[in-house]
Amino acid sequence: MPGSLPVMNVGAVEMAIRFGLAVGARVAERSVFERKNYFYPDLPKGYQISQYELPVVVGGGLKVRLDDGSEKFVQLTRAHLEEDAGKSVHDAFHAETGIDLNRAGTPLLEIVSEPVLSSAAEAVAYLKTLHTLVRWLGVSDGNMQEGSFRCDANVSVRRPGEALGTRAEIKNVNSFRFVEKAIDYEVERQIRLIEAGGTVVQETRLFDAHKGETRSMRGKESAHDYRYFPDPDLPPLVIAADDIERARLAMPELPEARRQRYIDSLGLTTYDASLLTSDRVTCDYFEALSSAIPGQPKLCANWVLGEWLGALNAAGQTPEQSPIGAERLGGLLVRIGDGSLSSKMGKQVFEAMWLGDETADAVIERLGLKQVSDSSALAGVIDDIVAANPKQVEQYRGGNDKLLQFFVGQAMKATKGQANPAQLNELLREKLKA
């Protein structure tokens, strides 16, 4: 729009600082916005505001766990703030290209890694770690379909020991699966090219998800001269040490630290700890749940990763949409923990809770599901069964241990399945011993 001016988005700066701190980078006390000049229909001003020579975040790195269980530290070059461009829509109109400017001008943090990733799988593992982290920090909702998290992959090949080869950049890939496919395709293409005596051209390529291949976007003869220069509409971004310190104090516990704590202090398995810390909302749910019923971290983890996530998946809902809050689920786990409910009954109660807003106790009351753990009540039942089945008592005492299950079954029948099985076993053994 003629006459309009940009202003700094303070929230975006705060997020850049948070990200920089989370990856152990240096947050620049002074960074500069420049204009990257080029003409394209989805770029309304004819230039993009970006950081070029002086970015806001410098260095840092991420610990990435690979599929084989090993760990790799991926160094970051920088992260800079810029404005997003619009989107050209090629398939919505017949023989015409549409321009969607809805995201034009929204803030974007471009995170650049060093050339240290040596396979498509490593790249994807790195991206997933990054994805978890930016969602964790609230920097991005990570929605890849909407383009809130997308990837430009620079790919080159070399023989062992040689210097890095010429790279090709694959632009705007928007799913982990496509990143893996695109890189694998590009690696193959470059190897074939070189082995056929050709050379790789430094260029921008597009991944065609339908054909599963990359293709050149523009030839080098039309290579852009972006004519970067400091944006005279925006003074340099100056971040005071105080602001960085404040952000540091407000930092949430990071996923890696939490994972380690779950393994070391809560005694969770590595697998469970990793799963729980792969998503902030799930993990915070677990935190709330395990603090509601202290001392039972494994029970909590089992329920979060089992019933709760299972129910969400089945309903096609995200953790944010969970109809059962951590406090309400805690009420159920308390009943399981104190033996009032068997885990099978727990699942029945859970299902009822999912469909309404009752507390666990209300559901138990309504369905009459309370497990009979009162030993005097059970003792009466057992006395009756023993008296009524003298033959089986005789055989059991004669050494046929398997008959215990017969008495358990009878007792369950008599209590309509509400007897606490562990307690029942114990009482029966005691009674039949004599």
Added chain:
Amino acid sequence: MSPDLDTVGGQLDALASGASSARELTERALDRAAHAQNRLNALISSVGADHALAAADAADYNRAAGRAGPLSGIPFAHKDLFCTAGVPTTCGSRMLENFVPPYSATVHERIDAAGGVLIGKANMDEFAMGSSNEHSYFGPVHNPWDLTRVPGGSSGGSAALVAARVVPFATATDTGGSIRQPAALCGVSGIKPTYGRVSRWGMVAYASSLDQAGVIALTVADCARVLDVMSGFDPRDATCADRPKIDVAAALARPLQGLRVGRPRQWFGAGIEDGVGAAVEAAIAEYARQGATIVDVDLPSSEYAIPAYYVIAPAEASSNLSRFDGVRFGHRCADPKDLADLYKRSRAEGFGHEVQKRILTGTYALSTGYYDAYYLRAQRVRRLIANDYARVFADVDVLAGPTSPTVAFKLGEKLADPLALYLADINTVGVNLAGLPAMSIPCGFSQGLPVGLQLVAATWREDLLIGAGHGYQQVTEWHRAAPPGVSP
């Protein structure tokens, strides 16, 4: 004595006493505008008389209800690069010939809120590029003092309208002298405040780091009054400073006695017309007579101001004007055969020659391989120039000299010699590079044409300019001289 209805102050007195209504003043301005249009070609975008009169009636109503703002009922014109919601904003360009902005510039919002009545929008050099107002798609503006001569530029329409007593003030912008030079050539007063004093939101950019909005009026007091309304912090412009307002009353009361006036040797060099030099020297002598101290000072980097300006301003312009590509706003060529054709022809058809020339110059200066030699070097020169000024302001309050080395020249005279035209800004561009406040006030005549005195102060010291300019107008009559053929 009846109030002087040509000035803001006089009109406000008349409104306050009930001697005039906003409707009468607006009708008077519209009549004068219609009368002047054939001769001056100073207005290019119309508000519509009904619209202006409705605003005037609203101002009268508000005044009667005791809700008069500081400019309630005062007719005015905007330079046609301030966006005005619902009113065409052309920037003097074919590119924006049919552009009607959906929003208003901060400057317009503030004047509107203060009760000003917009009667039309003033002609200008296309996208504020030029010093003669001959680079307008809508034809040149004629100088009211001599219709065969230029009014100066780029705010030529604003200066001509005020000189012809059509409106008591007009907004203007100054990137390299575009308020001061036309004010000088038309014999009126114009103030360009410190960079950052007035919001640039909604003001179509030429060179963002140099552009600054200001006022052209008949008196310094009127300039100060309007500037007070326009200025102040605006969160929509990151370069707009959060500074205390100018204490206008105190500034106007400042005596000339004891004022330290610097006389930069470099402003009186070769190329200055004898008559201009004589009028300016006489004005400086008047300051001395009023008790000011006159000091000769040096601005050694001055000679580099023009080359530095003509690198930095076109560089920024080349980027600022990229948004006019035929895709969204402005001119689009007919039947483009592909995207590149759309860009090329829309821009070739929409932009005039001077604008194209500056876009090309700026693109070149920012290109890989030339950036360091041109843009970066020009920025270093800019720093040296700012340092020159900072140094002299340790010893003086204001600098005084000729705004323009010449009086208004003939239409067409310098069109064939762009370098000569660029040199019209030789004394003004350094001020923009340093971000300083400056003013031009009438100080005499040469060959029957007005001569302007340029005053410059340190950053944020508009109060010194206002004091020096107003003090001078209290003891001289130059600002009262009107060109022939003013009233209908």
